[in-house]
């Protein structure tokens with residue numbers, strides 16, 4: 071069985087959808103949110119759902135997001151004669167003939183809110199329940215809010231209303247930045263309350279081993295010995311398929327098609343930390359620079375620089391006494407630590423009371439390239 075393929079998570083998610091639940095998927099960068107949604111999309115038919123995947127990353131207006139939704143629903147043929155149904159509903163809403171030939175024409179006649187309502191009410195009548203898998207909602211929402219707080223807030227409120235009204239539709243929302251972060255920054259946290267939070271965790275050591283063995287078979291390479299798996303996992307700390315596979319690239323580069331040794335693993339880790347392969351870590355500082363509020367941005371960098379020098383972690387007390395951090399107030403420090411924990415940078419070891427990096431190679435990267 072391919073244990074790394076998130077069978078357990080998928081089973082839990084299908085169970086939630088069968089119980090009419092809508093889900094917000096939470097996970098740090100590059101952990102496999104989009105991969106999981108695409109996998110759910112592919113298996114939806116066998117589970118009795120018609121799934122539609124929608125990526126809202128490029129959408130900066132509510133109108134754009136609604137158009138994208140319509141186009142994807144239409145191309146997936148979830149509802150028979152979707153466009154004519156939509157046109158009839160819009161004709162009712164507008165009290166007259168719309169004379170429209172395309173979604174674009176329809177949208178010229180109506181506002182995004184009416185179009186969204188008409189789209190979802192058509193979808194709600196489909197014979198098979200529909201699952202809307204919406205990626206990068208948080209990026210889209212962040213763009214909407216930056217242009218118009220009113221439009222962003224209206225978009226979230228409508229989504230919430232429709233989730234309650236159209237019970238034939240299931241929703242799964244995610245994004246590369248935390249949807250809750252974005253919503254809460256603008257006082258819209260309440261619009262997410264009806265969604266069941268679903269955390270996606272890194273792979274377990276067993277799953278990571280199975281995944282690496284799978285990569286070896288696919289590449290016609292000898293499987294790794296247990297000690298090599300162990301070494302690889304210890305050095306990574308954060309077992310995400312993305313980084314396991316990048317590290318396998320480096321191991322292949324070192325060992326060729328010979329059996330990899332401990333030394334190859336060490337050299338592969340060092341190579342991943344060197345230019346140009348180290349670009350694989352740049353998502354992490356980028357995430358802070360792009361998405362943290364200004365006051366947290368500076369503090370988060372200081373905390374991470376400090377922790378990068380301490381593999382075993384550091385206590386809150388020691389952080390507060392550190393010259394870089396001592397000027398900050400306690401609340402800001404606490405909030406920043408919570409954000410860094412939620413985003414997968416650090417974890418608190420409750421036995422030792424120390425905060426430390428979860429992802430070992432990221433700590434090494436931070437020490438080498440960010441602590442300057």
Ligand SMILES: Nc1ncnc2c1ncn2[C@@H]1O[C@H](COP(=O)(O)OP(=O)(O)OP(=O)(O)O)[C@@H](O)[C@H]1O
Nearest residue numbers: 074075098099100101102103104105106246311312
């Ligand atoms: N369970 C898995 N098995 C195999 N490959 C996976 C798995 N999960 C993720 N991947 C691979 O890891 C990489 C990152 O995954 P993905 O893009 O889904 O992450 P993400 O959480 O959506 O990232 P972001 O935060 O940037 O949106 C992709 O190349 C994907 O194919």
Ligand SMILES: [Mg+2]
Nearest residue numbers: 103104245246
């Ligand atoms: Mg993604």
